[in-house]
Amino acid sequence: MRIATWNVNGLRSRLEFVLHWLAARQPDVVGLQELKLTDEQFPYDELAAAGYRAAVHGQKAWNGVAILSREPGEVTRRGLPGQEELGSRLVTARFGELSFTTVYCPNGKSVGHEDYPRKLGWYDGLAAHWAATEAPARLAVLCGDFNVCPADLDSHHAPGAAADRIFHTAAERARFGRLLEGGLVDLYRDRYPETRMYSWWDYRGGAFHRNLGLRIDFVLATPALAARVRDVVIARQYRKKKDGFTASDHAPVYADLD
């Protein structure tokens, strides 16, 4: 079984690219973020033709998340309780024994901006919601764009120099760390403890070419699921322009399970 996450930065602009990736990599369950469309605008027909069902939590222009799957699932949650005014950023579906959640965590803009404490509050809501709804002994996935670099290894910015920078602050790292302390495993970092690999590169300044990136997209999972992991891949080649189609600024991340 292959599970994946990808911030597509606008599904209407990215649909051809996403369909190509689905055909090439054949994931079974996929969390998508930054759809930038309403539920009514979601391309159900095109994805169904490619063999995928979809559980969608969209909104006009911004945010929006979805779960694609080859097999039918049951949607158990749309939206993070108490945090709905920050946008459509969470959806959960159940596939048999597996609970699969994908999130688009708030960006926060910059330390000192009013969005920054709201980001921390959103994370507090996520940790509380997760603890209240997911049992550590079960099979559960929490994947998506977390907009946090958990460690210096996850950022091109020099260690220390970035301590006051958005995505790198002690407060953000503590919020993300709370999810791990709650039992979740960062599947990529668990398998590759020393590897410097990014999942996002700015469109500006030739950042991808210069490998000035951040690792902010994660597949987190309960220990029961982590025990089944065969490999984890950050597919950076999908950050490159393909046949004239512009790529997202994020690469897809996927894990193969026994």
Added chain:
DNA sequence: ATGTCGGAATTATTCCGA
């Protein structure tokens, strides 16, 4: 620091968010 995107509002240009 900021060279690029996607989308909305308004009609080819400007803004916002990332």
